[in-house]
Amino acid sequence: MDVLIVVLFAITLIYLSVTERFSIYTNLIGTQGLLLFFLAFSEMEKITLMNLLFITTETLVFKVLVVPYLLYRIIGKTGIEKVHQKSMPGLYSLLFVSLGLILSIIISHSLHTTTINMIYFIVAFFSIYTGLFLIITHKKIFSHLIGFLVLENAVLLLSLAIGSQMPMLINIGILLDIFVSVLILGIFMMRLKQSAHQLTMLKDD
């Protein structure tokens, strides 16, 4: 069952690299959160009740409900709908992301270990690559935020791959990152409102 969920996660990543509407980005982030929740649930027998409650709250409540709600509010208030400025068209993004998939397979294979769960590791690596790729190739700051959220999901998946438990520390760290990025950026963007769509990457002048 978990293999199917991880494969669906990889397919959401492929879809993420080609879409253009921000609302679809938000939907995909929500879907990824839901998939991670199911994954965490399937690891249930290895973790304590306290941890389980924490994971449930974090993924289900936070990733599936709160973060997409905040993102929708940002989209609504600032009126940004689409990714207008990309440095490369969708076709090339797709090709590069497929290349990332092949790279992550080759790198995972050359590790020659048996202790890590290979499919989780490959998809985690793939998500890191896709998140970084999103940040590098997109110009709007909202896309950077999405890329950052994908990176956070990748870290969670990596922790699932490597260990059989999910240490509290990693989860608290992820939570803090998400808090900082989404809340602060959201407040910032909602204050700016009209000119938010002109926000692009930071530049030294």
Add this chain to the structure above:
Amino acid sequence: MTGLVLAILTAVFFPGVITRVKSIASGRKGPGILQPWRNVFVLLRKGSVISATTSFVFRIAPVIYLATIIVAILILPFPGRQSWLGFEGDFVFFAYLLALGKFLFIIGAMDTGSSFEGMGANREALYSMLVEPAFFILFGTLGMLTGHTSMQEIFEYFRMSDYNSVIIGIIAVYLLVQIAMVENSRVPVDDPKTHLELTMIHEVMVLDHSGFDLALIHIGTALKFAMYGTLIANCLIPVSWPVAGQFTLYFAIQLLFAAAIGFMESFRARKKLMKNPQYILTLSSIALMAFVLCLLLINQMIR
């Protein structure tokens, strides 16, 4: 031979079911299930108007198009039956045979010297080129999983018993449905009901065919649907079932496939033409995902 007979039987009701489902989904009653075949018989009784710009290529194109589809169906296996025409690497022959039909169809369209048909020919050539890698990656994956390279043996040894092969089976069926939609020029790549020549892809290539030739093309389209349905049924029908059960399941799958196409067409909009190459390449990426899974399975890196 069994495959050919079953495919012909399916082709009788396939286009009719699609149109009927689309009509019901938009609130109308719709034409009868056999209406497309009544149209074909009317066309068979008509004469033809042939453009003066065309040459013998225009006249041979529909015939070779239909002939390649018929021979392609002959190669398709049916689960549990011994296919005496199958051989190692026959899915390559299958794909290239369909490409031969398409090649002649495209140059037949360009033969008319019309700019609209040139547009359609160009786009059709592009999309069929882009969908080939997905098909080959899919069959490479299935071949790697079962250890054989002929379609007959692949489908015979492809058991959806193991959990991971079920996932690969689901991805395979999904991909085959999407490949069928692209190759038969359906939504989201091409809308068969559009009446604007500038936006047509497949429909515009048959603008100048009339009478017997057009009837051949309609028959070919119906058979093509049945062909892809047979491939999907091959993935899903277990080999160990009794023959009667297999036949019933086959027709059920074809009916479901037709209904699914009807539903997808009703509730989906056509994509912008410029976004189509991207969409078709996404299919190759998903096929690559299936390949990764299979690779891990073979090398025992998955528990």
Add this chain to the structure above:
Amino acid sequence: MDSIFLIAIIVASFFILLVPGRIRYFYALLVSLFIVALTSIPAIAVFCSPSLSPVSFSAGLPQYSLTFTIDALSAFFILITNLVSLAGMLYSRGYLQAYVTQKSCFELSLHYFCFVWLHFSMLAVLMLRDGLPFLVAWELMAVSSFMLVLFEGEKRITLKTAVTYLIQMHVGFFLLVTAFLICGTSTGIMSFDALKIYFANHRNFGLFLLFFAGFGIKAGFMPMHTWLPGAHPAAPSHVSGVMSGVMIKMGIYGIVRVLMYIQSDVYAIGVFILAISAISGVMGVMMAIVQHDLKKLLAYHSIENIGIIGMGIGLGTMGLGIHNPMLVVLGFGGGLLHVLNHSLFKSLLFFSAGSVYKRFHTRNIEDLGGIIHQMPKTATFFLIGSVAICGLPPLNGFISEILIYAGLFRGLSTGGFNQSVALLLAIIALALIGGLAIFCFTKAFSVVFLGSPRKIHLEVKEVDGGMLFPQAILALLIIAIGLFPVVFVTPVTHILSTLFPMSYPDLSPITGMLTKISLLSFILIAVVLVLFYVRYLVQKKRIIQQGPTWGCGYTAVDARQQYTGSSYAGVINELADPLLHSHTDYQPIAEEEIFPSSRKFETHPVDVFGKGLNVITNFLMLILKKLARLQTGYIQHYILYAFVYILIIFVLLYLKLL
């Protein structure tokens, strides 16, 4: 072939220059036939002998004799060379008819002389094994083809491309000389057979790379291909057909011969060849799509097919490395069969393109159109060639491609992790090559032959039978190999047992596969004939009218509204933007120009590798221009240079540094 025959051939070819104009062609044809008979008979004898044992003879003076050896590989290539060269010779009569009034008698005699010498030097390359004679024959091949390319040398562009061609051939020659010298100095003998000793004691990959670069320039692998799209269009069509059909295969021959002796690093070499071939194939066909010069398009397709041959060879080498004899058979068998197939359909395509050029005097496809009504036989031959080159059943291109596919899929199932990933990428590349080739040839065939004439409206007749006859023979062979593949594949697989001695498994899966393909091809033809007959019966009683093409309600339809080649290829141009540049020649209308003056708009496709090469050569020219200042022309300065040189030698001797 004893000394007498050798001397006879050389003397007879010189007589071509002296023979009067009227019998010149027939005399050259006679000499060609003599060479063909002389070399084909031992070649066929090699094939007929049960164990394919090589035949050798020596010729020349007693102290210094040349040894000509024909083994199975040479015999295969010799037969291909003879067939295509003879077809070219037959074709050239009709093609050069138009030039009889334009060119002087001596130029035409020289042309025939060089043609015969090209044929002869290619055969010599295939039969010589010692280093120095091989290199001499290689050089002869380069020089004679250079003279042939220069046939229309009064045009500036032809001169430039011919000189570029000669320079690149010499760069390859230099690499080959270096490779032979390295081998020769360490083993003492300069010959192909010495490679066996060399490879046993040294690293294989380095010397192999040198040989690959040298032979690869001739073959046209991707980074080294830039001479091909210039030389093939510039040469007359029969020369292009022979060059593309057989001359570039000499590079493949050389690579396979070196591969015979490889002992270590075999798998890595195989992956390397596979990678470079896959890139050559995909890039070659993508560049072919955007061309609007018909022969340049065909030249880029040669690069793509060399890529396919290389993929077969690479796969076979990988099979050698992992000791999988089935992969060896499928890979090398597919590659060598594609050598035969490509020489057949490429020369057919070049001959048809030459017929079009002969009648219409332009190679620009944007000006042509609707030729099928005036030249139906040429169009049919071009169609057969197009369907074959796309690798579509039931013609021969498909047979070699399915052998390579079968090998790739077998390797996918049986290999380890990295091998599976590499072979999957190769399968994706081959699938893309097939699709892109269909795209390109639907464009080429339909823009040139179908529709209505675009810019040039000439009343022409079909070319005469002399030009159609060699095309018919090639087309017949193409169809024969497609319908009866087992007859042609079995000898090719026998060749492999002499090249790579190992225990080969039972080859019945391959023959079974090919027999079924043959059966299905016949079924296809039968179904087509049945459908034609049914249509004829049904339409006997119906009214068939003629009318104009449906113009979608627009009444003033013009031939210029048709799809052009650039519009057809435009979508690929957009998709593959950084790889396929288009150079646009257009002055945009400025905002202040209220009444714009007349303009023209031209786009030309640009070869990215050619641009890269230009950057290097421009840099070299810059340095050389600076050095050229030393060449002042005054003799006093040159005496001064000599004096300075003597002074430097004296100083160095004094300081005991010399």
